[in-house]
Amino acid sequence: MNAAPADQIRLLDVQALDVRLQQLAHKKKSLPEHAEIESLNKDLAQLRDLHVASTTEESDCAREQTKAEQDVDQVRQRAARDQQRLDSGAVTSPKDLENLQREIASLAKRQGDLEDVVLEVMERRESAQERVSELGERVSSVQAKIDDATARRDAAFEEIDGEDATVTKEREVVAGSVPADLLKLYDKLRVQQGGVGAAKLYQRRCEGCRLELNITEVNEVKAASPDTVLRCENCRRILVRTSESGL
Secondary structure, rough: OOHHHOOOHHHHHHHHHHHHHHHHHHHHOOHHHHHHHHHHHHHHHHHHHHHHHHHHHHEEEEOOOOOOHHHHHHHHHHHHHHHHHHHOOOOOOHHHHHHHHHHHHHHHHHHHHHHHHHHHHHHHHHHHHHHHHHHHHHHHHHOOOOOHHHHHHHHHHHHHHHHHHHHHHHHHHHOOOOHHHHHHHHHHHHHHOOOOOOEEEEEEEEOOOEEEEHHHHHHHHHOOOOOOOOEEEOOOOEEEEOOOOOO
């Protein structure tokens, strides 16, 4: 394949732009905000699970407290009715009076026990409420950090995408000035060779594989016509001669 030396030089410009596009893609993929957001999201998921569990516990305590308070109220009302019967003088039988007094005493003890239960449940509920509040604040704090990291990531995306668009347009212009067959070979080699399809021959060394040409290869390059599209014997990339080739 033959191509004017100027066209081969422009191929290096295309290669430089393609490298820049690769760098931008890598930069976008490896932004530190990605790992930061992933880590924060894991923390947020754990905190939300704990928050749900604490909220459920608080709700259970609330129902338990309501039930215990209803039990206390029922015992209190029954004790009040018994006391009214006792105070009214309607019960005259000594045995009935003794039973009634015994029941009032039993209800008083029962009421005391149930009130202790209410206090215990209230303490557990208060502790659960504090936990819910604490976890709610932590969830909000982590979410704020996620929002901040996301905003920083999106800002970086916007900057990278802007440069990517500029480089892509420049690449289209420069590539449009390269002969189609040469560009086709370059694109094919670029895919095969990890993103580098053309390399400069610098001081008798291929900048693609970083290997120096031996004396035989140097002589072959010297003997080749300036229009000849050379290939590196080691990496098979297009080898572009410049004033810095050291020939």
